[in-house]
Every structure is written in C-alpha cells, then in structure tokens.
Amino acid sequence: MYKQTKYLPAGDKGLVVEFGSTISEEINSKVRSFALALESAGIPGILEFIPTYRSLLLIYDPLEWETDLLVDRLRDLENNLASALLPNPNVYYLPVMYGGEFGPDLPFVCQYTGLTEEEVVRIHTGTKYLIYMLGFTPGFPYLGGMDDQISVPRLDNPRVNIPAGSVGIAGSQTGIYPVDSPGGWRIIGRTPARLFDPDDKKPVFLNAGDYVCFFRVTFDEYRHIAGEAEKGRYRIRVSEYM
Amino acid sequence: MTFLRIVEPGFLTTIQDRGRFKYQKWGVPVAGAMDEYAFRAANILVGNDENEGCLEITLIGPAIEFLATGLVAIAGADLGARLNERDCDPWGSFRVTKGDILKFMGVRSGCRTYLAVAGGLGIPCVMGSKSTYLRGGIGGVEGRALRSGDELRAGRPVRSYELTAGTVPPECRHSWTNPQTVRVVLGPQDDAFTPEGIDTFLQNEYTLTIESDRMGCRLEGPPIQHKDKPDIVSDGIALGSIQVPGNGKPIVMMADRQTTGGYAKIATVITPDLWKLAQAKPKDRIRFAEVTLARAHELYGEYENTIKLLPGKLVYAARNRN
Numbered sequence: 001m002y003k004q005t006k007y008l009p010a011g012d013k014g015l016v017v018e019f020g021s022t023i024s025e026e027i028n029s030k031v032r033s034f035a036l037a038l039e040s041a042g043i044p045g046i047l048e049f050i051p052t053y054r055s056l057l058l059i060y061d062p063l064e065w066e067t068d069l070l071v072d073r074l075r076d077l078e079n080n081l082a083s084a085l086l087p088n089p090n091v092y093y094l095p096v097m098y099g100g101e102f103g104p105d106l107p108f109v110c111q112y113t114g115l116t117e118e119e120v121v122r123i124h125t126g127t128k129y130l131i132y133m134l135g136f137t138p139g140f141p142y143l144g145g146m147d148d149q150i151s152v153p154r155l156d157n158p159r160v161n162i163p164a165g166s167v168g169i170a171g172s173q174t175g176i177y178p179v180d181s182p183g184g185w186r187i188i189g190r191t192p193a194r195l196f197d198p199d200d201k202k203p204v205f206l207n208a209g210d211y212v213c214f215f216r217v218t219f220d221e222y223r224h225i226a227g228e229a230e231k232g233r234y235r236i237r238v239s240e241y242m
Numbered sequence: 243m244t245f246l247r248i249v250e251p252g253f254l255t256t257i258q259d260r261g262r263f264k265y266q267k268w269g270v271p272v273a274g275a276m277d278e279y280a281f282r283a284a285n286i287l288v289g290n291d292e293n294e295g296c297l298e299i300t301l302i303g304p305a306i307e308f309l310a311t312g313l314v315a316i317a318g319a320d321l322g323a324r325l326n327e328r329d330c331d332p333w334g335s336f337r338v339t340k341g342d343i344l345k346f347m348g349v350r351s352g353c354r355t356y357l358a359v360a361g362g363l364g365i366p367c368v369m370g371s372k373s374t375y376l377r378g379g380i381g382g383v384e385g386r387a388l389r390s391g392d393e394l395r396a397g398r399p400v401r402s403y404e405l406t407a408g409t410v411p412p413e414c415r416h417s418w419t420n421p422q423t424v425r426v427v428l429g430p431q432d433d434a435f436t437p438e439g440i441d442t443f444l445q446n447e448y449t450l451t452i453e454s455d456r457m458g459c460r461l462e463g464p465p466i467q468h469k470d471k472p473d474i475v476s477d478g479i480a481l482g483s484i485q486v487p488g489n490g491k492p493i494v495m496m497a498d499r500q501t502t503g504g505y506a507k508i509a510t511v512i513t514p515d516l517w518k519l520a521q522a523k524p525k526d527r528i529r530f531a532e533v534t535l536a537r538a539h540e541l542y543g544e545y546e547n548t549i550k551l552l553p554g555k556l557v558y559a560a561r562n563r564n
Binding site for chain 2: 012014138208
C-alpha cells in the first residue's frame with residue numbers, strides 16, 4: 001500500500017485513485033471501502049467508477065468538476081474511510097461438472113502437476129476464493145487464493161470460443177467465463193449456474209468482495225440444474241463468510 | 243408501425259446510442275457510438291434527444307427501403323449516400339416516403355456514418371441502453387449486426403411540421419484528412435515508459451491496421467519502449483486509453499473496450515479528438531500530440547459548447563422534399 005494515495009489522470013473524464021501496485025487483500029479491501037463510501041456519498045458529477053485489484057477508475061463530468069477540487073473532495077472521503085465498515089461478505093456455492101467434454105484441459109492439469117483428477121478436484125473445491133474484481137467480460141470474476149499445487153500455464157494459442165459457464169485456471173488464478181468468449185485459460189469444468197442475465201434487475205450475480213466456493217456435481221445433476229437455471233428457477237446457495 | 247427495412251446490411255451496421263453506463267463495475271462494456279460527435283449531430287438534425295439510438299454504418303453502407311413517411315438524417319463519414327437517384331448531403335436530414343430506397347455508393351472520406359430517424363427507433367433498452375455490444379450479444383436487434391430483412395419501427399409517430407430537412411453548417415462538420423493529429427493527456431501509466439519511449443510515441447506517425455474494430459484501434463509504427471515490463475496489475479480502462487503491449491505497438495481503446503486490462507497505458511485521447519480514431523480507415527495515418535489536463539478541459543468545454551449551439555446553427559432549405 002502506498003503511503004499516499006495516487007490520483008492519476010486518465011484523459012479529460014477519467015481519474016485513477018490508486019492505493020498500491022500489488023495484489024493484496026489489504027489494498028483490495030481499501031478499494032472496496034472507498035467504492036462503498038463513493039456510492040453512499042453520491043457525489044454529483046461522478047458518473048460511474050470501476051473498482052479493480054488496487055485502484056478505482058472514476059468517470060466524471062469535467063463541466064462540473066475542476067480536477068483539483070475533485071481530488072480534494074476525494075481525499076476528504078478517503079480520510080473518513082475508517083467509519084465506512086465493509087458488510088460481512090457472502091459465499092456463493094457454485095456447482096461444477098469437472099472433466100469430460102466440459103473440462104477438456106483437466107487431463108493436462110493432471111499431467112502437468114502429477115496429481116490425479118480426484119486430487120485436482122479436491123484441491124479446487126477446497127478453497128473459498130475472494131472475488132477481487134469483475135472485469136474483462138460481463139461478470140467475469142478475478143478470483144484469488146488458489147492453491148499453487150494446481151497452478152498451470154495458460155494455453156499457447158487461446159481458444160476462439162469458450163462456452164459460458166466454463167471454469168478455468170491460468171497461473172495461480174482461477175475464474176469462470178459468464179458469457180461465451182475467446183480465452184487462454186485451461187478449462188477444467190463447467191457450471192450450469194447462470195452468472196449473467198442481461199434482462200435481470202441485477203444482471204451480474206457476483207459482487208467484488210464476496211467469495212466463491214465450487215462443489216462437484218455429476219453429469220445428471222448438471223443437466224438437472226441447467227434445466228432449472230434455464231427456467232430461472234435455480235437458486236445459487238449463499239451463506240455468510242465466517 | 244414499421245418504418246424501414248434492411249435490404250442489404252452493408253459491411254457492419256449496428257444500433258448504437260451513447261452507451262451502456264453504470265455497469266462497468268460488473269465488467270459490462272459501455273459500447274455506444276464510436277464517433278460521439280457525428281452521432282449527436284445526426285440526432286440533432288432530426289430533433290431527437292441526443293442519446294436516441296441510431297444506425298452506425300461502417301465503410302460499406304446498407305441498402306434501406308423506407309416503408310412510411312418520415313425524416314431521417316445522416317452525419318459523419320461521406321459513404322456516398324443516395325436516396326433514389328439523388329445524392330444526400332453527408333451532414334444533413336431529408337424527408338422520405340414509402341418506397342424510397344437509400345443506398346451508399348462507396349467511401350469518399352471517413353469510416354462511419356450515423357443514420358438517425360425522427361422520433362427515434364423502437365428498440366427495447368437492455369440495461370438502460372439500445373447500444374449493440376456484439377461480443378456479449380446484448381442490445382440493438384438481438385445483440386447482433388443488422389441483416390437483410392430486418393425491419394425497424396419508429397419510436398414514436400412524428401407530425402408533418404416536424405419534418406423539416408436541414409444541414410450542419412460547414413464549420414461544424416468534421417472531415418478526415420491524412421495525417422490527423424490526435425491530442426492526448428499523458429498517463430495514467432506514462433511512468434512505465436522510458437523518456438525515449440515517450441518521445442517515440444509523440445514524434446512519429448502511426449498507421450491504422452486492418453485488425454482495428456469497435457473494441458480498439460490497433461496502430462503500426464515505431465515500437466514504444468517500456469522501462470521494464472509491459473504488464474501492470476489489471477486496472478480500469480477509460481475510453482481513448484492507449485495501451486502498449488509487449489510488442490510496443492499502441493492500441494487506442496474504443497467503444498467496445500473491455501472494462502479492465504493488464505497493459506500499461508501511456509496516454510488517453512481527449513474527448514474532442516476521439517472522432518478522428520472513429521473515422522480512421524486501415525492505412526490512415528495518425529500523430530499524437532501532448533496537451534496538459536487543464537488545456538484538455540478547456541477544449542472539452544469548447545467541444546460541448548459547439549454541440550449545445552448546433553440546433554440553432556442548422557441551415558434549413560426550402561421545405562420541399564430533399
């Protein structure tokens with residue numbers, strides 16, 4: 001974490017509020033406190049903001065704000081963060097069918113790590129992963145906390161299309177593709193749960209600051225859940241993080 | 243009531259408004275018109291709200307049959323628009339009636355033009371916007387580019403006294419000439435580049451490549467040197483951000499950009515100059531020039547003022563057809 005927060009211009013409407021230069025839970029929780037404070041302050045002329053691992057990008061209306069005054073206002077907000085308590089995070093439990101045609105790279109992960117499929121799945125389902133941020137495509141969660149035992153390099157040639165719901169590993173990161181997209185992560189399984197629905201009041205299901213935990217389902221269970229999800233009837237299990 | 247039918251779709255015709263805001267924190271790209279100025283001018287020409295959905299037409303235009311009386315406008319690139327047998331002003335509105343055919347004969351200058359319909363387009367909003375985000379399959383018509391046979395409804399009926407054709411005066415039009423100078427504010431990661439790297443960026447000409455699309459303008463030219471690595475811990479990407487990956491070739495992030503990314507960003511294009519990238523075609527040439535943030539804000543004020551005054555500056559011809 002920097003001693004003093006950096007305020008960096010991103011053009012005539014963008015301002016980066018940067019708390020540090022690394023990935024850490026401490027810096028990321030400061031990002032989230034700041035985002036929460038921004039939301040409740042409802043400062044006019046701030047149009048939207050994108051919280052990420054270690055900074056926020058604010059989009060503001062330059063006809064309403066001189067940069068210096070805006071930075072002063074944001075420093076005020078920053079100095080009063082102590083009072084902005086983060087809500088207790090949730091854990092989302094996501095069903096995953098591992099291997100087979102849904103997880104074409106699971107054999108590679110076994111070969112690369114020397115683990116059996118059972119062991120890879122046990123390790124992957126054994127952690128609560130912090131959602132550091134959402135980005136890249138609608139609802140894509142950047143998850144932290146994966147066990148290094150199952151860390152594998154990305155594909156040399158990214159796939160042109162990875163189906164929605166695919167669960168992948170890249171380096172020491174794991175994540176879920178909520179919509180069909182190109183990508184270079186090693187795909188080990190697929191979730192039938194829908195994480196992005198543009199017609200829903202809250203189109204993206206996951207929130208930064210919450211946790212994801214995977215559990216294994218059979219192909220029959222996958223099909224059943226997929227059918228329910230299609231009809232909008234599948235409820236993802238949520239509990240409070242302990 | 244159905245207002246128009248797409249007879250031929252052209253190279254890439256999509257529905258766009260100013261974009262899908264407030265969802266970037268969940269990773270949803272803004273999309274929206276690439277050339278915001280021309281888009282707003284097209285809506286102003288037909289008396290619409292400035293944010294109303296338009297057709298964004300790219301390089302090779304569509305053929306469109308009108309199925310009812312109305313007023314439409316085009317603004318932006320000159321793609322050789324012709325209504326029946328008559329050439330259209332590339333920055334003007336014109337009346338149409340049932341059976342009229344609008345065609346585009348070929349690019350004369352620029353890359354994208356906007357077609358606005360008086361009364362707007364009857365397109366449902368998805369997450370608050372009519373904009374098509376192609377990769378996500380959201381918005382517009384089924385989240386895709388327009389196809390032959392697509393029929394679009396007018397948003398609301400317009401009265402005949404609203405159907406006055408006008409044109410944008412010459413001093414308020416943009417037209418592409420080679421090369422263009424694009425003004426930028428350095429940052430947010432200009433400190434990731436060597437002083438020589440920044441000189442390379444500001445003192446050379448770059449050429450738009452064929453890989454450019456609504457997501458980004460990819461440029462070819464002298465490689466820009468990083469101090470160390472091109473990678474940063476992923477952070478937010480603003481419209482017009484110029485990221486420089488390991489090969490040193492700059493990419494200007496445009497309407498369909500991803501919300502976050504992991505390459506260092508050397509500078510950001512100022513809003514009043516974004517149209518130059520939106521209107522550049524493959525092989526067009528671009529130079530970058532630095533301005534201070536204070537100067538960028540003055541220029542932004544002038545830009546918004548020009549648009550604010552535009553409705554009063556439109557030139558109205560006789561009220562005959564065309």
